[in-house]
Amino acid sequence: MVMPMTKCAISKGTSLVASGLFFAALFCVAPLKAQKCSVSPVQVKLGQTLRITCPADFTSVKLNERSAKLYLRPDGKRFGLLPISVKDAPGTGSLLISRNDDGTPQSLPVVIRKTIFPSQNVKLSPEIESLHSTPEEMALLTSFRDAISETRSWEDPLQPPVSGCMTSPFGVKRLHNGKPTGEYHGGVDQRTPEGEAIRAVAAGTITFAKQFNVLGNAVGIDHGQGLESTYLHMSRLVVAPGAAVQRGDILGYAGSTGRSTGPHLHWVLYVNGVNVNPAQWVKLVPCSGAAKKR
Numbered sequence: 116m117v118m119p120m121t122k123c124a125i126s127k128g129t130s131l132v133a134s135g136l137f138f139a140a141l142f143c144v145a146p147l148k149a150q151k152c153s154v155s156p157v158q159v160k161l162g163q164t165l166r167i168t169c170p171a172d173f174t175s176v177k178l179n180e181r182s183a184k185l186y187l188r189p190d191g192k193r194f195g196l197l198p199i200s201v202k203d204a205p206g207t208g209s210l211l212i213s214r215n216d217d218g219t220p221q222s223l224p225v226v227i228r229k230t231i232f233p234s235q236n237v238k239l240s241p242e243i244e245s246l247h248s249t250p251e252e253m254a255l256l257t258s259f260r261d262a263i264s265e266t267r268s269w270e271d272p273l274q275p276p277v278s279g280c281m282t283s284p285f286g287v288k289r290l291h292n293g294k295p296t297g298e299y300h301g302g303v304d305q306r307t308p309e310g311e312a313i314r315a316v317a318a319g320t321i322t323f324a325k326q327f328n329v330l331g332n333a334v335g336i337d338h339g340q341g342l343e344s345t346y347l348h349m350s351r352l353v354v355a356p357g358a359a360v361q362r363g364d365i366l367g368y369a370g371s372t373g374r375s376t377g378p379h380l381h382w383v384l385y386v387n388g389v390n391v392n393p394a395q396w397v398k399l400v401p402c403s404g405a406a407k408k409r
């Protein structure tokens with residue numbers, strides 16, 4: 116294996132020189148090709164995910180206060196996902212990529228671009244607006260987001276869970292009945308007829324499949340190495356926690372359960388517990404009349 120750092124070697128000379136003294140020669144060689152990490156994209160929008168690929172001896176990446184593990188791939192390189200939150204500050208940043216042996220870390224510049232998200236008002240009936248999550252539901256979702264499993268089940272490309280157009284994109288600032296909620300849309304909404312099959316975006320393990328007050332009938336999948344997805348407001352669930360699913364497997368059927376105003380699929384992609392924009396991962400076509408960037 117070629118170490119990416121400068122290698123030094125000591126050659127103990129055994130030849131006798133004219134003076135009759137032995138000598139030792141110290142010499143250093145720079146590696147012919149330095150192995151470095153790379154990041155994609157170099158310019159990232161809020162809500163997007165950075166992909167970091169490195170030689171095997173790099174094991175973690177950090178940007179400001181957020182860090183992510185780099186996992187060994189079958190090809191001998193390491194790979195990791197680092198999310199950029201909707202709430203992060205735009206500007207120039209520096210990824211600090213560390214080695215397992217405390218050797219010299221590598222830094223890579225990234226530009227977090229200013230990203231403008233539209234606003235969208237949602238009209239809710241008093242009954243629907245009064246629905247709130249229980250502490251148990253909040254705790255379940257928190258532990259789901261916080262858990263990162265070591266084995267990667269997902270592969271590119273992800274599959275859209277339904278084929279319908281997007282009625283509400285990721286990142287939209289939400290108003291309920293005209294009042295700002297201070298929340299943003301943490302996933303995407305796709306148009307679905309009632310009863311349409313909802314499919315897994317990638318292989319993984321079902322973490323939860325249950326009814327929630329706000330989310331309705333919902334499924335959470337752990338795809339491994341920091342990637343997770345959830346699917347909400349379904350009329351019926353056909354999977355159980357602990358089950359292994361493949362990309363495209365049916366999880367349940369579309370509905371309007373929980374805080375929902377009509378049949379649709381709201382689904383969410385998480386990277387290391389941070390909501391990320393699914394539109395970076397799958398092709399989604401906005402419906403005509405959907406919230407657009409201003």
Ligand SMILES: [Zn+2]
Nearest residue numbers: 283303304381
């Ligand atoms: Zn939604």
